[in-house]
Amino acid sequence: xxxxxxxxxxxxxxxxxxxxxxxxxxxxxxxxxxxxxxxxxxxxxxxxxxxxxxxxxxxxxxxxxxxxxxxxxxxxxxxxxxxxxxxxxxxxxxxxxxxxxxxxxxxxxxxxxxxxxxxxxxxxxxxxxxxxxxxxxxxxxxxxxxxxxxxxxxxxxxxxxxxxxxxxxxxxxxxxxxxxxxxxxxxxxx
Numbered sequence: 001x002x003x004x005x006x007x008x009x010x011x012x013x014x015x016x017x018x019x020x021x022x023x024x025x026x027x028x029x030x031x032x033x034x035x036x037x038x039x040x041x042x043x044x045x046x047x048x049x050x051x052x053x054x055x056x057x058x059x060x061x062x063x064x065x066x067x068x069x070x071x072x073x074x075x076x077x078x079x080x081x082x083x084x085x086x087x088x089x090x091x092x093x094x095x096x097x098x099x100x101x102x103x104x105x106x107x108x109x110x111x112x113x114x115x116x117x118x119x120x121x122x123x124x125x126x127x128x129x130x131x132x133x134x135x136x137x138x139x140x141x142x143x144x145x146x147x148x149x150x151x152x153x154x155x156x157x158x159x160x161x162x163x164x165x166x167x168x169x170x171x172x173x174x175x176x177x178x179x180x181x182x183x184x185x186x187x188x189x190x
Contacts (some may be wrong), residue, residue: 088129
């Protein structure tokens with residue numbers, strides 16, 4: 001069982017920037033109209049509802065747990081976790097920035113979105129994995145896996161929404177950009 005003690009040098013330090021980004025991100029998502037639920041199948045509406053409830057419970061619980069989860073300072077585990085955390089946080093910030101600065105009538109395709117159609121999810125996964133390593137917490141590892149599975153199921157509905165909203169521009173983007181992470185295919189002039 002992972003250590004459970006209140007302390008200054010606990011995992012909440014890694015979670016704080018994510019909480020701040022999430023607060024600003026919620027406003028951006030509403031602005032872009034991604035809270036819209038039209039076009040979801042019955043199964044997706046159920047999945048989305050389960051995702052919404054589970055994600056909020058998991059996120060709130062993980063934030064609360066991070067206050068009591070000590071970092072393994074001075075160990076190789078801490079530095080490995082930090083090494084994974086920093087790129088995750090950079091991806092998260094760059095994705096949110098690209099999302100916020102793209103005009104509302106165009107899909108987000110620049111910056112880290114040229115390497116992944118879902119960089120916010122990739123960044124979040126890296127952050128959760130890094131915390132599990134830096135604290136040697138199987139609970140945070142489990143959180144990372146459960147969240148990734150839930151998010152994978154939601155991506156299908158989100159992409160269909162983007163296809164409906166942005167049409168061929170988004171279809172072209174899907175054809176050249178990997179879903180999770182990778183090297184984009186080159187654009188071919190037709």
